[in-house]
Amino acid sequence: xxxxxxxxxxxxxxxxxxxxxxxxxxxxxxxxxxxxxxxxxxxxxxxxxxxxxxxxxxxxxxxxxxxxxxxxxxxxxxxxxxxxxxxxxxxxxxxxxxxxxxxxxxxxxxxxxxxxxxxxxxxxxxxxxxxxxxxxxxxxxxxxxxxxxxxxxxxxxxxxxxxxxxxxxxxxxxxxxxxxxxxxxxxxxxxxxxxxxxxxxxxxxxxxxxxxxxxxxxxxxxxxxxxxxxxxxxxxxxxxxxxxxxxxxxxxxxxxxxxxxxxxxxxxxxxxxxxxxxxxxxxxxxxxxxxxxxxxxxxxxxxxxxxxxxxxxxxxxxxxxxxxxxxxxxxxxxxxxxxxxxxxxxxxxxxxxxxxxxxxxxxxxxxxxxxxxxxxxxxxxxxxxxxxxxxxxxxxxxxxxxxxxxxxxxxxxxxxxxxxxxxxxxxxxxxxxxxxxxxxxxxxxxxxxxxxxxxxxxxxxxxxxxxxxxxxxxxxxxxxxxxxxxxxxxxxxxxxxxxxxxxxxxxxxxxxxxxx
Numbered sequence: 019x020x021x022x023x024x025x026x027x028x029x030x031x032x033x034x035x036x037x038x039x040x041x042x043x044x045x046x047x048x049x050x051x052x053x054x055x056x057x058x059x060x061x062x063x064x065x066x067x068x069x070x071x072x073x074x075x076x077x078x079x080x081x082x083x084x085x086x087x088x089x090x091x092x093x094x095x096x097x098x099x100x101x102x103x104x105x106x107x108x109x110x111x112x113x114x115x116x117x118x119x120x121x122x123x124x125x126x127x128x129x130x131x132x133x134x135x136x137x138x139x140x141x142x143x144x145x146x147x148x149x150x151x152x153x154x155x156x157x158x159x160x161x162x163x164x165x166x167x168x169x170x171x172x173x174x175x176x177x178x179x180x181x182x183x184x185x186x187x188x189x190x191x192x193x194x195x196x197x198x199x200x201x202x203x204x205x206x207x208x209x210x211x212x213x214x215x216x217x218x219x220x221x222x223x224x225x226x227x228x229x230x231x232x233x234x235x236x237x238x239x240x241x242x243x244x245x246x247x248x249x250x251x252x253x254x255x256x257x258x259x260x261x262x263x264x265x266x267x268x269x270x271x272x273x274x275x276x277x278x279x280x281x282x283x284x285x286x287x288x289x290x291x292x293x294x295x296x297x298x299x300x301x302x303x304x305x306x307x308x309x310x311x312x313x314x315x316x317x318x319x320x321x322x323x324x325x326x327x328x329x330x331x332x333x334x335x336x337x338x339x340x341x342x343x344x345x346x347x348x349x350x351x352x353x354x355x356x357x358x359x360x361x362x363x364x365x366x367x368x369x370x371x372x373x374x375x376x377x378x379x380x381x382x383x384x385x386x387x388x389x390x391x392x393x394x395x396x397x398x399x400x401x402x403x404x405x406x407x408x409x410x411x412x413x414x415x416x417x418x419x420x421x422x423x424x425x426x427x428x429x430x431x432x433x434x435x436x437x438x439x440x441x442x443x444x445x446x447x448x449x450x451x452x453x454x455x456x457x458x459x460x461x462x463x464x465x466x467x468x469x470x471x472x473x474x475x476x477x478x479x480x481x482x483x484x485x486x487x488x489x490x491x492x493x494x495x496x497x498x499x500x501x502x503x504x505x506x507x508x509x510x511x512x513x514x515x516x517x518x519x520x521x522x523x524x525x526x527x528x529x530x531x532x533x534x
Contacts, residue, residue: 145444
């Protein structure tokens with residue numbers, strides 16, 4: 019098949035031909051012409067002779083560094099975080115004998131100490147191992163992956179809730195019980211949509227097997243995220259050690275609160291950017307597979323390196339822009355969560371219920387922003403546009419071409435979220451049991467139960483989200499390309515296209531424009 023007619027494949031027969039539409043000159047108004055009336059249509063890449071690298075294939079006209087102010091803000095945040103980390107960890111090193119060198123030998127009974135450092139180390143290791151286990155399960159059992167995730171979370175969530183209630187930690191028990199009920203209800207409602215998602219999951223995993231560079235990117239992300247999570251946890255504990263002495267008055271307490279707000283902001287922001295750099299890089303790999311794996315020219319060389327270079331140069335500011343939005347929402351949600359936990363501990367049930375409603379509302383907003391960002395970043399990876407332009411074009415493509423229902427009917431993202439929640443459950447339960455059995459001096463009255471459990475829950479979930487981003491990236495890129503250029507996949511992989519059609523018959527209708 020020549021390159022000139024590679025993308026000129028016609029849809030399958032049997033579809034009802036819609037009545038033609040005409041422009042003001044009386045000429046037939048095709049779907050692509052109607053699309054171009056609303057925005058600049060980015061053409062799919064063509065395998066050109068001698069153009070055998072990612073940058074040459076996915077060429078950006080007049081490349082420029084997008085969203086530079088947000089890149090500067092991120093770099094300033096990184097610099098500030100490392101300054102704080104250096105100051106606090108230096109204090110920890112100079113007060114090593116007072117803070118202790120293991121679980122039980124600390125003489126500090128006022129704030130977090132080495133006992134907590136050991137706890138966070140345990141949690142990080144467990145989260146990393148379980149996250150890699152998630153990827154392994156997805157690779158070995160792609161079709162069972164989704165069902166396992168839903169059932170596993172119901173079982174573990176119920177067990178965690180019962181354990182907290184038996185131990186008398188009623189606030190956490192009720193929260194986990196509510197989450198478990200929501201998970202069980204979701205599984206019951208979504209079980210009929212599992213076959214379609216399993217088909218897409220198999221497609222994504224097959225590409226991962228064919229292109230080891232996706233695993234290399236995941237491995238690098240595993241090391242970087244694990245190392246940063248350890249530094250972040252140590253910095254949080256060291257901040258408590260330096261300014262958390264309750265006998266030093268309100269001045270130190272104010273410094274501690276202000277410093278922790280910045281540390282948590284920086285920690286979430288840096289982690290989000292790391293995750294999205296991985297996402298943009300993997301999206302570049304999947305984009306080259308979708309468009310060029312069956313072309314005469316074949317796949318370009320060094321697609322992973324080319325996608326990573328673009329993510330760290332022209333598109334870096336766009337990544338920082340979208341990550342900042344999610345970070346601010348995430349920081350707000352954790353603040354509400356801590357206040358709600360304190361209200362429960364103080365017996366203020368009505369206030370706790372209201373805060374739970376607020377937390378759920380913020381969670382929905384965060385989910386929506388993450389969901390939309392993921393597809394916008396795939397567009398950034400392939401076409402090098404700014405964040406706002408990519409978000410606008412992505413929204414237009416999906417809404418105009420009717421892909422919203424198809425994307426919503428894919429449970430891969432939901433399954434990955436369930437696995438992340440599972441890992442977070444384990445981390446939170448481990449933290450609570452650790453505090454209960456080691457009985458650190460600073461927590462004799464259970465004051466630190468809420469913030470420590472909340473922190474371990476969030477950091478465990480964040481680690482799993484980063485490691486699982488390779489699957490999310492492949493899925494979002496596949497759907498974006500299918501919405502934009504479905505004829506490419508139909509021509510390249512007709513059998514798989516028919517399999518998608520069998521599991522989701524509406525796909526042929528949904529990939530057509532709404533105005534046809």
